Amino acid sequence: MKLILSTVLALSLSIGTNAVLPPGYEDDMWCPAGECKIYSIPFGDDYTGPSSSFYFCYNSVTDEVTDGVWTGSLTDVQQPKGWEKPELCSKDVYSECEYDHDCTPTLRTEMP
Numbered sequence: 001m002k003l004i005l006s007t008v009l010a011l012s013l014s015i016g017t018n019a020v021l022p023p024g025y026e027d028d029m030w031c032p033a034g035e036c037k038i039y040s041i042p043f044g045d046d047y048t049g050p051s052s053s054f055y056f057c058y059n060s061v062t063d064e065v066t067d068g069v070w071t072g073s074l075t076d077v078q079q080p081k082g083w084e085k086p087e088l089c090s091k092d093v094y095s096e097c098e099y100d101h102d103c104t105p106t107l108r109t110e111m112p
Contacts, residue, residue, distance in 0.1 A: 021050045024074030031057035031068050033082055036089035038065065040096055057086060058094050 029037060035057045041047065042054075057068045068086070071077045091097075 023072070025072045026051045026070040027072040028079075028085060029055055029068040029070055030079050030083040031066075031086040032059070033084050034061075035059050035086055036093060037068065037086040038089050038094050038096070040065075058089050060089075060093050 029051070031037060037055050038058045039054055040056055043049075047053070052067065052070050055068060057066045058064070059066070069077065069080055069083060071079055089095075
């Protein structure tokens with residue numbers, strides 16, 4: 001009975017979260033040198049997925065958005081040579097949001 005209750009509780013807590021991969025798979029994001037990272041919701045507010053579905057690299061010179069490379073302690077992925085951990089782009093550089101809270105990741109613990 002305790003196992004069933006624990007499973008139901010764990011599933012109910014994970015339904016409303018954005019990130020669904022456990023630690024060790026997407027611990028660090030890497031972008032080409034000089035790029036910043038952006039937070040985007042490409043599939044709508046109700047989409048649930050890994051961090052790589054929400055964070056992207058942005059080049060302000062070319063105005064291009066690209067996927068970052070994600071590394072973690074449980075993967076064999078290595079940081080590409082010359083790539084670095086990006087800072088979050090300032091609102092002046094890039095924004096898809098009308099308001100600041102539109103681009104803030106949310107952690108929901110129950111269904112809306």
